[in-house]
Structures are given as C-alpha cells and as structure tokens.
Amino acid sequence: MTVSRLKITYILYFLGLGFVFYLLHSSWSEVKSQVADFKIIYLVISTVAILMHTLIGCWLLKVLLNSYKVDIDYSQTCKVFYLSQLSKYLPGVIWGFAIQASMLNSEKVIKKVVFSNIRLMLFITVFSVFISAAFIASQYSIIVAFVLLIISFLSIYCLNQDVVLNIFFKPFQKFHSLLFLEKSRDHEIETKKLFLSCTTLYLTYLLTIASIVLAFYDVTLYEAIEIAVYHCIGWVAGILVFIVPAGMGVREIIFLALGSQLDNFTVEQVQSLAILTRFVQLAQDCLFSFVAMILVQAKILK
Numbered sequence: 001m002t003v004s005r006l007k008i009t010y011i012l013y014f015l016g017l018g019f020v021f022y023l024l025h026s027s028w029s030e031v032k033s034q035v036a037d038f039k040i041i042y043l044v045i046s047t048v049a050i051l052m053h054t055l056i057g058c059w060l061l062k063v064l065l066n067s068y069k070v071d072i073d074y075s076q077t078c079k080v081f082y083l084s085q086l087s088k089y090l091p092g093v094i095w096g097f098a099i100q101a102s103m104l105n106s107e108k109v110i111k112k113v114v115f116s117n118i119r120l121m122l123f124i125t126v127f128s129v130f131i132s133a134a135f136i137a138s139q140y141s142i143i144v145a146f147v148l149l150i151i152s153f154l155s156i157y158c159l160n161q162d163v164v165l166n167i168f169f170k171p172f173q174k175f176h177s178l179l180f181l182e183k184s185r186d187h188e189i190e191t192k193k194l195f196l197s198c199t200t201l202y203l204t205y206l207l208t209i210a211s212i213v214l215a216f217y218d219v220t221l222y223e224a225i226e227i228a229v230y231h232c233i234g235w236v237a238g239i240l241v242f243i244v245p246a247g248m249g250v251r252e253i254i255f256l257a258l259g260s261q262l263d264n265f266t267v268e269q270v271q272s273l274a275i276l277t278r279f280v281q282l283a284q285d286c287l288f289s290f291v292a293m294i295l296v297q298a299k300i301l302k
Contacts, residue, residue, distance in 0.1 A: 016249025020278060023252060027271035034216040034272060042215035043280065046208050050284050053204035054081065057120065060197050063189050064116040070104060079301045080104065082292035085285045119159075125236045126155045127198040128205075132229045132236075156198055160189055205232060212280050213273060223264060230258040231277060252278065 130152030138145035209228035234255035259270035295301035
C-alpha cells in the first residue's frame with residue numbers, strides 16, 4: 001500500500017504534537033510552579049524582540065520577492081507574513097505558501113513565494129547553525145569559535161551568489177530554472193545589508209528565548225543565553241524537517257538532547273522550558289496575527 005507524502009506529514013505532525021503533550025504531562029508540576037510566579041516584564045521584552053525579529057524577516061522576504069519580480073512593498077509583505085503566520089501550525093506543509101500566494105498578484109506566484117521563502121530560510125538556518133556552533137565552541141577553543149564565525153558570514157555571502165545557488169539547487173533544476181531566469185538585478189541584496197539582517201535576526205531570536213527563560217527561572221543572563229542558543233539549534237532542526245509543521249516535536253527533541261548537557265538544570269526544568277517556550281511563542285504568533293487582522297480591517301495595513 002502506497003502512503004502519500006500528505007499522510008506522512010499528518011502522521012509526523014500528530015506524533016510531534018503527542019510528544020509535546022507528553023512533555024507537558026511529565027513536567028506539569030514544574031510548569032505549574034513556574035507559571036505561578038513568572039515575571040511579566042521579561043515576556044514583554046520577549047514579545048518586542050520577536051516582533052523586531054519578524055519585521056526584519058519581512059524586509060528580507062520583501063527583497064527576495066522583489067528579486068523575482070513580485071511587485072510588493074514592505075507594508076504588503078508584513079500583511080502577507082503575519083496573516084499567514086498561524087498556518088505553519090497546520091499539517092500539510094503548503095498552507096503558508098498558499099495563503100501568501102493568494103494575497104499576491106504575479107505570474108507563477110506560488111513558485112516565487114516558495115522559492116523566496118526557501119532562500120530566506122537558507123540564510124537564517126545556515127547563519128544560525130554556524131553562529132550557535134561558534135558560541136558552543138568558544139567554551140573550548142577561541143580559535144575554533146573564530147573560524148566558525150568567519151564561516152557563518154562566508155556561507156551567507158556564498159548563498160547570495162547566483163553561481164552557488166545554481167549548484168545548491170541543481171537536483172531541482174527544472175523547478176529552479178523557472179524562477180532563476182526571471183530574477184531582477186534591480187533588487188539584489190547588498191552584502192553588508194544581508195550580513196546586518198542575518199546578525200540582527202539571530203540576536204533578536206536569542207533575546208526572545210533568553211527573555212522567556214528569565215521570565216520563569218532565576219538564572220544568570222549567560223545561562224539564559226546558553227539555553228537560547230540550544231533552543232535556536234532545535235528551531236533550525238524543526239525548520240529543516242519541513243515536512244513536520246512548525247517543527248512540532250522535532251524542536252523539543254533536539255532542545256532536550258542539548259539541554260541535558262546543562263549542569264544547572266534538571267531534566268524536568270529543561271522539559272518545562274521546552275513547553276513554556278513553545279506555548280509562549282504560539283501566543284506571540286496568535287497575538288501578531290490578531291493585531292494584523294485588526295490593522296487590515298482598519299485599512300492601516302494594506
């Protein structure tokens with residue numbers, strides 16, 4: 001019997017969702033005790049940080065869409081992005097792309113949306129992996145950390161080059177060629193702006209997670225950042241396993257595996273953080289989508 005990719009997506013999604021609820025059940029007493037005495041100021045900081053993160057991401061997405069001759073400004077990109085945010089939690093993979101494409105008017109728009117998002121994720125994930133690895137390596141060797149830091153920026157530079165993209169997408173040449181031929185030279189991303197945007201995206205994500213940690217636990221800033229770095233690696237893993245919507249379960253598994261190496265946190269506390277960060281980020285996504293809908297209805301966001 002042949003199992004379709006859609007069925008596999010649903011199976012993996014619900015397995016991941018089941019794992020998240022298993023973590024919630026097994027760490028419920030720890031979660032309950034931390035929620036009862038959280039510090040709201042840090043959650044506000046986290047929300048502002050993730051807002052900055054997504055706004056920068058919208059700028060990068062806009063430039064990428066423009067480079068494929070999609071006529072869209074920054075305000076429209078924000079509208080498209082925030083209104084499609086919650087779709088990433090739905091099984092089926094393509095819902096977010098389909099919603100974004102439905103709000104745009106361009107030839108071959110779905111393919112342009114997909115490819116622009118793929119390039120955006122490439123920039124973010126590659127940079128995040130090497131920078132996170134550099135942070136971890138710095139505890140053992142400054143030289144190795146410095147080399148990884150250089151590689152992170154070099155990788156972003158290479159991914160912004162058409163020659164490298166052609167090599168990277170060679171297995172998907174038929175799909176890629178339809179878009180690559182339509183690329184506009186008028187909207188190429190300047191290297192310094194790309195470096196700055198990737199760096200800021202990474203730092204704002206770290207601040208988002210570190211603030212959530214500080215909201216629920218009395219830890220040092222360094223410990224919160226260390227947890228945030230591990231969480232970032234889990235987030236990247238969730239993106240790479242794109243067949244599982246929102247990295248459901250995948251992010252938590254990787255985070256738990258890395259978090260088990262922390263000396264100052266018990267297994268229950270790491271499980272609690274996995275659950276708390278997941279639900280706080282879900283609440284933030286819901287908040288931004290709701291505000292975006294209000295702004296669209298008020299014709300402030302067009």
